[in-house]
Amino acid sequence: MKHLTKNTKEFVESSTESQRISSCRYPKWIGYSQATKIVNRMEELMTYPKSTRMTNLLLVGESNNGKTAILNKFNQKYEASFDSKTGSVINPVIMVQAPPEPDERRFYNAILEHIFAPYKTSEKLDLRYLRVKKMLIELQTKILIIDEIHHVLAGTPTKQRKFLNVIKHLSNDLQIPIICAGTMLAFNVIQSDQQLANRFEPRVLPKWSNDLEFKRLLVSFEALIPLRKESMLAENSMVIKLLAMSDGLIGEVARILELCSIQAIKSGEEKITKEILLNIDYISPQDRKKRYFA
Numbered sequence: 001m002k003h004l005t006k007n008t009k010e011f012v013e014s015s016t017e018s019q020r021i022s023s024c025r026y027p028k029w030i031g032y033s034q035a036t037k038i039v040n041r042m043e044e045l046m047t048y049p050k051s052t053r054m055t056n057l058l059l060v061g062e063s064n065n066g067k068t069a070i071l072n073k074f075n076q077k078y079e080a081s082f083d084s085k086t087g088s089v090i091n092p093v094i095m096v097q098a099p100p101e102p103d104e105r106r107f108y109n110a111i112l113e114h115i116f117a118p119y120k121t122s123e124k125l126d127l128r129y130l131r132v133k134k135m136l137i138e139l140q141t142k143i144l145i146i147d148e149i150h151h152v153l154a155g156t157p158t159k160q161r162k163f164l165n166v167i168k169h170l171s172n173d174l175q176i177p178i179i180c181a182g183t184m185l186a187f188n189v190i191q192s193d194q195q196l197a198n199r200f201e202p203r204v205l206p207k208w209s210n211d212l213e214f215k216r217l218l219v220s221f222e223a224l225i226p227l228r229k230e231s232m233l234a235e236n237s238m239v240i241k242l243l244a245m246s247d248g249l250i251g252e253v254a255r256i257l258e259l260c261s262i263q264a265i266k267s268g269e270e271k272i273t274k275e276i277l278l279n280i281d282y283i284s285p286q287d288r289k290k291r292y293f294a
């Protein structure tokens, strides 16, 4: 079982069929090069000195292409902890999801809820903001991550402008890097504001294409999938089929491989074959759209 990592090989040797099937469903992390570069850049930003002109990051990519996975990977490393010397809680990285609509109050609430800080609905906006700021200082927060930023940048140009100002103000005032993730919409809106465009370094997660990177990704997936035999996922005809089915989105690739590997275990085949690939109960993103509009 040379195609597997040491851990996966040991797991395959010591587990039952149903344990292996459960493990196929478990999300995996693959540090493909763009993901690793972005995580490393975030690490660098952790130690940036404070200034009124912080470098922020904007992670851009289509839905289901790995933005949140990267943010989670980084965030997990910096969970809140208790500092016994000072008797206080520190939380170096705070990660929140932007509310589903451009509502400033709900935006601050998302941060306050994350750090378990109570708030009254009657609390004035400026007081709420000051409290967010004070709490982040107390928690020694070094990076604020806002996922799904496109939600608060949707709407009319006036609403967009209002929220661009909120982000600008946060960034200048907190003097910590802000990392945002969102779709192309967020990128376009931020680009439309010169000051923000200068402060946000864009990092793009393009769709996957038929190249060495994608083949490497498939080899890495294969090494983590608990099958006894080698599937040769990076072989050209498999690559072409996987790309066409997944529309080049890592989330779809992961889903297809999950379904195939379960089938490979159940059938006793122990590897992902083209027949399995063609027969899984999976509808590609393009076909989903067609069905919706049909």
Ligand SMILES: Nc1ncnc2c1ncn2[C@@H]1O[C@H](COP(=O)(O)OP(=O)(O)OP(=O)(O)O)[C@@H](O)[C@H]1O
Pocket: 027, 028, 029, 030, 031, 032, 035, 061, 062, 063, 064, 065, 066, 067, 068, 069, 070, 250, 251, 252, 254, 255
């Ligand atoms: N680095 C990775 N290694 C392995 N699988 C991954 C990786 N990144 C993403 N995936 C898979 O892709 C799925 C979708 O990723 P993710 O939730 O990060 O997408 P997203 O870009 O945040 O999408 P959305 O814009 O819809 O929130 C994950 O649930 C996981 O299965």
Ligand SMILES: [Mg+2]
Pocket: 067, 068, 069, 147
């Ligand atoms: Mg996401």
